[in-house]
Amino acid sequence: MPSRENIINFGPGPAMLPTPVLEQASKDLLNYNDTGMSLAEMSHRSSTAAGILKSANSRLRQLLAVPDTHEIIWQQGGGTAQFSMVVYNLVAAYVARGGDVERMTADYLVTGGWSKKAYDEAVRLGVTKVNLVVNTKKDGGPGKFGGIPPVGELKFTERRADVAYVYYCDNETVDGIEFPQGLEGVDPSVPVVCDMSSNILSRKVDVSKFAVIYVPANNLPPSDSILAVFLFISFF
Numbered sequence: 001m002p003s004r005e006n007i008i009n010f011g012p013g014p015a016m017l018p019t020p021v022l023e024q025a026s027k028d029l030l031n032y033n034d035t036g037m038s039l040a041e042m043s044h045r046s047s048t049a050a051g052i053l054k055s056a057n058s059r060l061r062q063l064l065a066v067p068d069t070h071e072i073i074w075q076q077g078g079g080t081a082q083f084s085m086v087v088y089n090l091v092a093a094y095v096a097r098g099g100d101v102e103r104m105t106a107d108y109l110v111t112g113g114w115s116k117k118a119y120d121e122a123v124r125l126g127v128t129k130v131n132l133v134v135n136t137k138k139d140g141g142p143g144k145f146g147g148i149p150p151v152g153e154l155k156f157t158e159r160r161a162d163v164a165y166v167y168y169c170d171n172e173t174v175d176g177i178e179f180p181q182g183l184e185g186v187d188p189s190v191p192v193v194c195d196m197s198s199n200i201l202s203r204k205v206d207v208s209k210f211a212v213i214y215v216p217a218n219n220l221p222p223s224d225s226i227l228a229v230f231l232f233i234s235f236f
Contacts (some may be wrong), residue, residue: 041095061204066207079114079197079216083121084195086167086212091128091157093191093211094164104128107190109183110135112145112172114195119167128164131157136177151185156172165191171199182209 008014032039035048042048057072066072087106094104106128108119116137122130133154136146157163166186171178178199186192191211200215207213 003093036179063201064205064207070207079195079214080117080121082195082214082216083118084125086118086165086214087122087125088128088145090165090191090193090211098165100162103159104164105131105157105162106164107131107133107157107166109133109166109168110137111148111177111179112136112169114172114174114197115167115169118169118195122167131155133166145172145177148177154185156185156187160187160190163187163190166192167193167195169197171196173198182206204227 004019007016029038029040031037032042033048035042039052053074056074060066060072090106091104094103106122106124108115108130110116110119110132111134116135119132122128133156134149136148137143138146157168166183168179168183170182182205183192183194186208191220192209193212194210194214196205196213196215200213205213
């Protein structure tokens with residue numbers, strides 16, 4: 001058997017972690033910071049848990065240069081819980097800003113399985129019109145999703161004042177499609193929502209360009225409430 005240090009995982013989902021990190025995590029699972037308790041056993045209201053969140057927030061702000069205009073929120077739930085939460089919260093924000101409810105539209109880019117699920121949920125909820133900016137699966141039928149077309153071929157809603165938000169998935173792990181430079185062609189006044197579940201911290205991101213970035217531990221049903229998800233929320 002190869003030693004732990006010689007194993008390299010190029011899988012599209014779970015990433016490889018350094019051995020020292022896993023060794024420390026295994027110790028903390030039994031006795032975190034000599035508290036005599038596991039991380040899984042202590043109260044989320046305890047000062048220890050609060051300290052962990054404070055440290056994580058501080059490091060995330062530093063690593064991604066998260067501006068003061070954005071808040072980092074931790075909550076329970078898997079990635080698919082955000083499909084409906086995005087709709088309700090961003091529609092409410094649009095209405096609060098004085099948007100025209102009769103003309104209100106949400107723009108969705110479908111570039112893979114995850115964004116397709118998000119799009120379908122927005123349509124199902126029916127609280128706003130949903131515009132399909134692009135569907136990279138040919139004719140929306142069977143088969144694989146294709147590459148992302150040029151900006152000029154994306155069919156964004158023409159009247160920007162009507163757009164509650166634009167939604168896209170930055171990296172579709174199942175279908176192998178990633179936006180190399182992020183989403184282009186969106187009016188700066190339109191809130192952009194992005195699912196960065198699989199590529200957060202893999203490169204520098206200008207967080208200020210986004211209204212919401214959400215990053216679940218895994219894209220599983222919302223019933224998997226033990227999974228953490230953190231969001232960068234702007235005060236737009």
